[in-house]
Amino acid sequence: MPLITELPPLASLDAARPVFLILMGISLVVISWRISRKWLGWPARILMAGALLLGFGYSVILPLYAMGVLMSPEAALFQVDGDPVVAMAWQVVKAFSLNGGWLLFGAGLFWASRAPLPPRRPVQFTIVRP
Amino acid sequence: MIAAFFEVLFNQSFLLDTAGLMGLGLVAVGAIRLAERYHSLNAPLMIWGAIALILGRLGILAYTEFFHSMSGMSAGVRWVAVNVPMVLLTLGVGLIVAGFWLHEKEVDSRFEPPVS
Numbered sequence: 001m002p003l004i005t006e007l008p009p010l011a012s013l014d015a016a017r018p019v020f021l022i023l024m025g026i027s028l029v030v031i032s033w034r035i036s037r038k039w040l041g042w043p044a045r046i047l048m049a050g051a052l053l054l055g056f057g058y059s060v061i062l063p064l065y066a067m068g069v070l071m072s073p074e075a076a077l078f079q080v081d082g083d084p085v086v087a088m089a090w091q092v093v094k095a096f097s098l099n100g101g102w103l104l105f106g107a108g109l110f111w112a113s114r115a116p117l118p119p120r121r122p123v124q125f126t127i128v129r130p
Numbered sequence: 131m132i133a134a135f136f137e138v139l140f141n142q143s144f145l146l147d148t149a150g151l152m153g154l155g156l157v158a159v160g161a162i163r164l165a166e167r168y169h170s171l172n173a174p175l176m177i178w179g180a181i182a183l184i185l186g187r188l189g190i191l192a193y194t195e196f197f198h199s200m201s202g203m204s205a206g207v208r209w210v211a212v213n214v215p216m217v218l219l220t221l222g223v224g225l226i227v228a229g230f231w232l233h234e235k236e237v238d239s240r241f242e243p244p245v246s
């Protein structure tokens with residue numbers, strides 16, 4: 001569903017949204033990785049798994065949809081070389097990565113916030129003398 | 131049988147959408163707990179992001195449900211019905227990421243949270 005604006009295509013919200021989502025996906029993965037390094041145990045792993053799925057979904061799958069490389073199965077029926085089965089398969093990938101990603105991310109965050117957090121892994125500094 | 135499984139799970143995508151909404155609810159509740167436990171000022175950003183994502187997803191579901199009955203409405207109503215959920219989805223992701231990062235930056239410089 002493209003946004004309806006009168007701005008030139010490069011400056012429109014329709015063009016800025018995939019770039020924003022790519023940046024958000026990448027930063028979600030990086031931030032979750034840095035945070036989960038300090039936590040211990042399963043909440044961090046589940047959070048990181050969810051963040052990876054979300055990063056994949058927001059940074060890879062949604063821009064492919066926005067660029068027109070992937071299309072919905074209904075649109076694939078009208079294209080000459082579109083295969084609705086392939087389109088449906090990519091829809092499955094998108095649904096799993098975005099919905100499953102938020103489920104795992106939320107479960108990890110919820111679990112980590114439930115109990116007092118496990119003691120943070122002490123950061124070990126090794127000073128290397130030349 | 132695989133076709134039936136496919137049809138139930140992905141054609142209407144009900145179960146996966148439910149899982150996604152549940153996950154967003156968990157993000158919101160987890161962020162509420164983090165805000166209470168750490169007395170953090172940035173965790174509420176995560177809560178608003180999760181709420182925005184939930185509302186955006188519900189808005190898109192509503193749009194697909196009411197698509198046919200909306201063809202008689204004015205262009206302004208349809209513009210709002212299409213664009214507002216997308217904006218909510220985009221802003222929601224941004225708020226969750228921003229809230230997560232700022233919360234950790236704020237908490238990192240403090241000691242263990244008070245046991246409540």
